[in-house]
Amino acid sequence: MSPITPALIKNISSSATYDNPQLKRRFEVFTRDGKLYQSEYGLDADGKESFRDTHQLEWIIGAGVNGFGAILQDDHHLFQAPLSFYSKAMDWEPSPGYEFADLGFNRPITPGCISCHSGRPNAVAGTNGKFEATPFSQLAIGCERCHGPGAAHVQLMSGEPVHSSGKGPLSDTMIINPARLTPYMADNICMACHQAGDVRVLKPGKTYRDIRPGLPLDETLSILMVPPTPEAPPSKDHVDHYYSMTLSKCYRASKGKLSCITCHDPHIEPSREEAPAYFNSKCLTCHTRQSCKLPLETRMQQKPADNCIGCHMPQRDIQVISHSTATNHRIVATPDEPFPDVTFMQTTAALPNLIHINPAHRSVSGQQADPLPLLTLLQAYGELAQDKPEYVASYLKVLSQLEQTQPNDPLVQAALGRRDLKDGNFSNAADHLRRSLQAGPAVATTYADLADALTHLGQTAEARPLIEKAIQLDPFNPITKKMLVVNLIQAKQYPEAKKSLEDYLKVFPQDDFMRQMLHRAESTTQP
Known part of the structure; x- marks a missing residue:
């Protein structure tokens, strides 16, 4: 950047x-x-x-x-x-x-x-x-992205008092050398950016600034994936490099010793011309030139010549980005190599419809990971349910559990309010949403949902300051700005509605419908 x-x-x-x-x-x-x-x-x-x-x-x-x-x-x-x-x-x-x-x-x-x-x-x-x-x-x-915060380390080495989380095998005041971590913990550093999954959920109270090398990523960020099936095998490898690598025979045969930094040195970026020889040398730390079944003469005639990754980690188009390709990080012997059986056996009894890619206490031996917090699952299912209706039931089930176990959590109350709002239980929705705002920080969507519930209850005037608060917190949200226009029209405050419409179009001039609406409003007010 x-x-x-x-x-x-x-x-x-x-x-x-x-x-x-x-x-x-x-x-x-x-x-x-x-x-x-x-x-x-x-x-x-x-x-x-x-x-x-x-x-x-x-x-x-x-x-x-x-x-x-x-x-x-x-x-x-x-x-x-x-x-x-x-x-x-x-x-x-x-x-x-x-x-x-x-x-x-x-x-x-x-x-x-x-x-x-x-x-x-x-x-x-x-x-x-x-x-x-x-x-x-x-x-x-x-x-610092890979080695940890330098200032905290300097303070520690200088004898100054310094805050440390004190979690895990390494303190966040130490300078981390990823090569000295276990392969999986080293991969945790890479996963923060190179493993997208289908949904990523920050743990309660955490931000992306809290991610620390040397500490389990899952303490801050959980990465989850919709389980693939033989009918719908994994098909994307844009930023799912870690997951793709784990499906490689090389990774499985190494029993988890193969890691991202086995092949990638973060300090060296080989040029396009240097890449074949550079990565060949990485392959040859485990394989020999005789390992390849293709005759050397044939390999040397290819362009570039004798290129391991060209055959075994081929480039493929990124479906979500035009004109773009990425390296397939599932190392294959042949292009048509089938996925290993483990690909379709990665769910657990505790989590039957998601794969938790980075559990904090994962081990190659198959040690059971700690269950995901219900709040994390609620957010994961909620995000997935927007495009995948099959996750709605799981979302509602977790929400019902949280209603019993963590009823005072603002996120839970906001979710209960939205559930009741969609079901048409506007009075109950308003109660939940008020409790959410009283218990937690100001959230624009919660103010907007409460305004929506009050509007349905006929309390248009009471809804307006809530819409204005939502706009104040999220001034570039088109939905809440439209809500204010509609609210003012319902209250027959036409001059204010016209001004609100003009303000909307300053931010969203590309909205043809709202621009036509303003044109009609201007036509009716002209003498």
Whole structure:
């Protein structure tokens, strides 16, 4: 990650136009006065601009192997830019997620994303894309990501008192050498960014800043995956490198001794030309040149010649990112090698419908891990249920358990409130949501849900300050801003509704429906 400077602009493609006929939008990338900008605009039936939204880009994100994206800043919030640059196409095209939806300049950069792309981001906990006045204390991934916090170590060695968690075999005040950790604990460092799973859940009270080398990742972050089946085997390897590696015969034959740093030295990034020989040397620490069944003469005729990873860890397209490829980290003898039986036998009696990829007390010998906290499961099932209805029942079951065991937890009360809101039990929903706000920190979605419940109960005036509070906490959320417009219309406060609509369109000018709504409002108020 790097700041966009005049010197950087000279070395990147900084002029482009992209048309999206499906969305009826046109995007531009251009420079002005040594700064990089992106612009989005729409055309009406007469070919005239219906709106134009332009923002300065402040950071480039990505190493450029597949390409890079851009980040902008607005009122201490960071957002992804609509266009990204793709190295294979050598052009600017829609950023991942923008191909089929017009998200404008309002897709927030979340802590879970940016913590893997920068050294020390300063995200404000509990917010949606808000950062401190200095968004980054360190842009590039630095030494501390793998070796632990240096300042705490200096204090300790200087005899100064220093706070330590004191958990695990190593203190978070020590400088960590991953090579001296067990292979699995070393992999925990890599998993924080190179193992996505289907859902990642922070433990209660934790943030991404709490991840420490040398301590089990699961103490801070649990990574879970929908179990594959023979009919639907694992198919993605974008950022699921650890899981893919564990399905390799090499990994299983090593009984867990093979780890990420067996092949990767974090301090060395071989060039494309150097990579074949570099990784061949890693393979040959366990194998010999005679291990390969392909004749040497045939191997030498390939391009690049005698390339182990070219055959056994082939590149494949990343389905969710255009023009992009990733190395398959399941090491295979042949391209059609079937998945091992263990692939489809990784659930447990305690967790029959999810794979817990990084349990804190995992061991190669198969030692049973501690069960996941119910609050972690609630969040995991809740996130999965948004796109996978088969997880709704599990979510509701865990929620019912938590209602009995942790009824005063604000997250539980908020979930109970949303459940009752969806079921039409508006009075019960309001009670739960009030309890959540009384017990825990201010959460924008809880204020919005309570406003929704009160609106259904006919308490429009009481709902309005709650909507305004939700907007204050999450000012770039289109749903709550629309809620305020509707609330004011219901209260027949038309001038205020019109102003609220104008404020909405300043942030979301790409919303054709709301723009037409404002046009009608202006037409009816003209003399």
